[in-house]
Amino acid sequence: LAFAAWVRQNEGMCRFVAYRGEPIFLEELVARPQHSLLQQSLHAEHAKTVTNGDGFGIGWYGEKDEPAVYREVMPAWSDENLLALTATVRAGLFFAHVRAATGGGIARSNCHPFRMGEHLFMHNGQIGGFPWVRRALEGLLPDHLYAHRKGATDSELLFLLALSRIEEGLEPGDAVMWALGEARHEMRRHGITEPLRFAAALSNGEQLHVFRISSDDRPPSLYLQQDGRGVTVASEPLAGDEGSWNLIPAGAVLCIGPHGVEQRLEVLH
């Protein structure tokens, strides 16, 4: 019963992969493993009933500061462009995301990863009761970021909120935690009892920040694998060899940089 409830809670969730390490072809994580992100788009194991067919996206850092982004509203599994791109593009820092729409409509502007300047962001989870707090949270955006808002998702909004503090000099992990805190504040103010659940990745091209946190005790799943080549973070283990994957603890904020992985634990009230 508990498991069925857990599954139900996870319905409508997305799946993602982030990588930082030696340059590899994107397909090595996105298309090739037994349980690759493409496979997960058809049937995710850890969220039994979910089909993630409402768009997808990849983002990667190449020779420029600004990352490239390819986003599409079609299901990932049927997109020949995605296969061709991931077979050819090699990068040392990249994101990939498949979407199960929980709101905001099917449009490229609602697909992850989101990009702004040199920043890349993707998200799995949800702000409980978002329609009721959206207005107050959008009110916190400075004018220039408000004008930049293109879609209607909570994900894009959390990204822009975090950016507003990063621009002021806040450390990225703290900036995201501030945005989540504001969201929780508004949720309480509106009497929303649904949880805020948040698994996410954020990068500036150098560091990769990863989050797994929730206002209840059920943050979306997120796993970490480390080997000589680099660090991979994924909503679900990508290969049959599940032993090498470690569940990231609830409340964790990871900073993955040139000197490895730093982890701290946060609490979201």
Next chain:
Amino acid sequence: LAFAAWVRQNEGMCRFVAYRGEPIFLEELVARPQHSLLQQSLHAEHAKTVTNGDGFGIGWYGEKDEPAVYREVMPAWSDENLLALTATVRAGLFFAHVRAATGGGIARSNCHPFRMGEHLFMHNGQIGGFPWVRRALEGLLPDHLYAHRKGATDSELLFLLALSRIEEGLEPGDAVMWALGEARHEMRRHGITEPLRFAAALSNGEQLHVFRISSDDRPPSLYLQQDGRGVTVASEPLAGDEGSWNLIPAGAVLCIGPHGVEQRLEVLH
């Protein structure tokens, strides 16, 4: 075991609905029932592992002889146009289809239903070893239908083959059986042991022909429901009330016209 095998055999199959009777809003069958075609596009019951997210289409007869067709490569469940259309369009004869690609690529020209003049056709199933017999079967098309071929699916080809005989005056049921016979002939000639499985609907705006037949003993599922309002044919029962749905027998060719349902049984060697 037998069931698991059956399910595996049915992987990658499509789902469809056809209706003939008093005019009703398309949504009554496509979007509203508990287990509507839209629901089936996300998780089909009778083909447990299938997601039918590789395009969809609807076709209906309005005030003209030629039917209207709306086909899209996106998943049916995320298409707002489909919801709006089926909520507004009312017809006494219509088709709806969700596709799980088994070949031919993701393109509107490969989506069902196919239209040619006043004819409408949709299909669930597969010609075993199609890449090996495609050329010979395309060779049977008369020039003007060969020039009309837009996609690369076995479905469109079977439709055009049947039309070539309908144009010569053959009864539609016989024309389709001839096309299936030619396909089986070429399959045997090429030593193909995979089966030909065929559930389909064909209409000229007056009659609705329905087929459930296979070269082995496992044709795709197809159910019939009849009430005071009209006749509905569906890959799976559409509502919780499964008692009112009858499995169409293997080998059946149905002709649904103004005077009801006529059924005959055919054998496909």
Next chain:
Amino acid sequence: LAFAAWVRQNEGMCRFVAYRGEPIFLEELVARPQHSLLQQSLHAEHAKTVTNGDGFGIGWYGEKDEPAVYREVMPAWSDENLLALTATVRAGLFFAHVRAATGGGIARSNCHPFRMGEHLFMHNGQIGGFPWVRRALEGLLPDHLYAHRKGATDSELLFLLALSRIEEGLEPGDAVMWALGEARHEMRRHGITEPLRFAAALSNGEQLHVFRISSDDRPPSLYLQQDGRGVTVASEPLAGDEGSWNLIPAGAVLCIGPHGVEQRLEVLH
């Protein structure tokens, strides 16, 4: 020179058609005339350099209070669904729109016509300096309409603003004029010197309101044709017979109902 300047001013503008009268097939205005909306999507005469290929939409009132909407991000001229729909659907009140993006991104949620409940709205023109006044104008929306905002265009926002007053009982023409007045107020407050130009159609299923107004003396073109069958409003005359089309005067607010066309003139400061 004056003409070239005028053309330049009109760059990036959309084209639309609205009809109220005896039921006709949509194709009679959308696809068939010598200079139909489909033709205009490829090369508009009155805005020489414009290609309107950034999406399109049609909306029509059928047997229900709520209108149907079909919107697509592809160019209208290449969409086979559009041809099939307009050849089959017959309506006594319908809208059609081809878009040249001026902002807001290419997404179905940014395509016209917009629908909310039984209301339909489409627009050609622009709020000058929209990024600077967007926030203040969105602030005027009541919560339930704020939550309903899906895209990022000025068009959708003006529609929702007008609806907020229509819900309070204001006459539709007055409600739209109020929204335009608020937009002008914010434009002045932000020192924006670009004009607000507005050609639009709004319907509740009974009446069709049409607007051609501007804060300068160059509102987007809009023509009216009246015959025994009904009233047609179009950005450009649809047929070679231009004599039967009358340019709607600048400042006009038209109310087209069962008893014909009422016109009043307004001023936008």
Next chain:
Amino acid sequence: LAFAAWVRQNEGMCRFVAYRGEPIFLEELVARPQHSLLQQSLHAEHAKTVTNGDGFGIGWYGEKDEPAVYREVMPAWSDENLLALTATVRAGLFFAHVRAATGGGIARSNCHPFRMGEHLFMHNGQIGGFPWVRRALEGLLPDHLYAHRKGATDSELLFLLALSRIEEGLEPGDAVMWALGEARHEMRRHGITEPLRFAAALSNGEQLHVFRISSDDRPPSLYLQQDGRGVTVASEPLAGDEGSWNLIPAGAVLCIGPHGVEQRLEVLH
């Protein structure tokens, strides 16, 4: 008059760019020049009335033998993915193409460039009376290439025909000329008086073959620019500096390799 006639003849034609030289970002030719391919997709100069909005594609050779391909049915000018990709991807051999559909329907499988193994091909022009000779020309394909045919265009067919001879060891230029000869043979056999016009690029990852040839005296335009960095071929000069662009002579077959450009002249009867 002659010019107007020439323009009319060129209606419906595509535009493309091919590059071989030192690695550069694709945007340097596709998105940035004053008269870039993206600009040409909106209004081509040398084919005054054409909008090339029926899909586009890019293909490039990266670190693998097989090239990457990104093709989309939307207009190039509105595709954010295209801007992001061309800003990030750097290659020493690449193709870009914008399409004005002349037949075959709007589908990714009909968009250029076409890829097969390590070969890349794109085309501007048309086989006169193609529907009448299509069948005979498809009959020349060996089985494995026949099975590979996905679309319905003359372009894909000419590519597959040329490949059939390349696989047998024929030099690529000769292989293409053979395919054109066969097309002309069938055109004569069917009494077709429309011309065959052919501007195209073909590469195996090493050499770049370029063709500008016609059965009449009006092959589609094609220009060549050579500088210290590399060789660019384009349907129209890409920058204001038209002086550095040379019109490739009618009948030319160019082989652009590590040792420069070799040119020979052919005649197409």
